[in-house]
Amino acid sequence: MLTTTIIILAVFVAAFAAFVVWDLVKAKKHRERFRVKSTATAYLMLLPAIVLAFLFILLPILYSLGYAFTDYYSLTPDDINFIGFDNFADAFKEIGNKGMLYHAIINTLIFVVGVVPLQIGLALGLALFVNRKKRGVKIFKVCFFAPVVISLSVTAFLWLEILSPAETGLLNSLLGIFGIKSHDWLRDPSTAMLCIIILSAWQGCGYQMLIFLSGLTNIRSELYEAASLDGAGVWSKFIHVTLPGLRSTLVFVIITVFIGACRVMIQPMIMVGYQEHVVTLSYYMYQQGYSFRWVGYSSSIALLMTIVIGTITLLQRRLLRGK
Numbered sequence: 034m035l036t037t038t039i040i041i042l043a044v045f046v047a048a049f050a051a052f053v054v055w056d057l058v059k060a061k062k063h064r065e066r067f068r069v070k071s072t073a074t075a076y077l078m079l080l081p082a083i084v085l086a087f088l089f090i091l092l093p094i095l096y097s098l099g100y101a102f103t104d105y106y107s108l109t110p111d112d113i114n115f116i117g118f119d120n121f122a123d124a125f126k127e128i129g130n131k132g133m134l135y136h137a138i139i140n141t142l143i144f145v146v147g148v149v150p151l152q153i154g155l156a157l158g159l160a161l162f163v164n165r166k167k168r169g170v171k172i173f174k175v176c177f178f179a180p181v182v183i184s185l186s187v188t189a190f191l192w193l194e195i196l197s198p199a200e201t202g203l204l205n206s207l208l209g210i211f212g213i214k215s216h217d218w219l220r221d222p223s224t225a226m227l228c229i230i231i232l233s234a235w236q237g238c239g240y241q242m243l244i245f246l247s248g249l250t251n252i253r254s255e256l257y258e259a260a261s262l263d264g265a266g267v268w269s270k271f272i273h274v275t276l277p278g279l280r281s282t283l284v285f286v287i288i289t290v291f292i293g294a295c296r297v298m299i300q301p302m303i304m305v306g307y308q309e310h311v312v313t314l315s316y317y318m319y320q321q322g323y324s325f326r327w328v329g330y331s332s333s334i335a336l337l338m339t340i341v342i343g344t345i346t347l348l349q350r351r352l353l354r355g356k
């Protein structure tokens with residue numbers, strides 16, 4: 034592993050040095066006297082970030098791509114054999130047999146379909162609410178954004194208390210006032226994923242609210258004034274002025290929320306555990322790689338997941354982009 038890392042590092046350094054030299058030669062060729070110093074300074078400033086990106090992003094990605102075609106078992110790191118596409122065949126076989134991977138895919142699809150429109154709708158609604166010149170609006174901005182800065186683990190434990198199956202749980206206590214019996218929300222397959230979707234949308238919508246808010250400030254007020262003169266109502270202004278003005282922002286938010294939703298893992302891990310009705314692809318991949326030690330198989334799942342998410346993201350960009 035050390036030898037492979039050194040070889041990859043040497044190739045990366047050589048490629049980076051060649052790119053820097055090419056840029057400097059190009060600057061000298063065009064007699065851009067001041068660009069030579071500025072270019073060298075810029076690359077020196079970028080070097081620490083590039084080193085960190087190589088160590089913690091590029092290198093793990095390359096190793097994961099390599100391990101996906103091996104039988105790497107972390108307890109026997111010196112016994113690694115190339116097995117070709119056997120890991121991928123095992124993955125498709127488990128899907129066909131409706132094993133845990135099958136449930137992980139179904140649960141991830143349910144989560145994505147549920148949380149993406151809910152979180153984006155909440156974020157847009159909150160952005161429209163705080164995008165007003167009213168006294169006290171800044172307080173609402175802070176309150177709406179507060180869940181974002183709280184650790185997702187802490188938020189999950191907080192909602193565990195809210196959804197506690199005991200009669201003293203907050204939600205069950207409120208329902209008990211109306212004579213409704215206490216319910217185990219997270220152990221019930223019909224409600225567990227719904228609770229996780231609501232938690233995730235509540236926790237993350239504040240960040241997208243700020244992005245939508247920045248997009249709303251870029252829409253010229255003259256457009257709303259012209260729409261008012263034409264007799265447009267609130268809904269007409271939203272459809273014909275606000276949404277077209279937020280088109281690029283909306284595309285960015287949809288893509289980022291979709292990618293984040295596909296990687297959900299912390300919420301089901303902390304709130305429920307490794308159960309069929311809440312396991313997701315990231316959680317399944319984590320269990321296979323870190324709990325069961327099958328790094329090669331886990332890497333193959335990660336590669337398949339990356340290909341699928343990347344393909345869907347590219348399709349989203351093509352379908353949602355402007356003319």
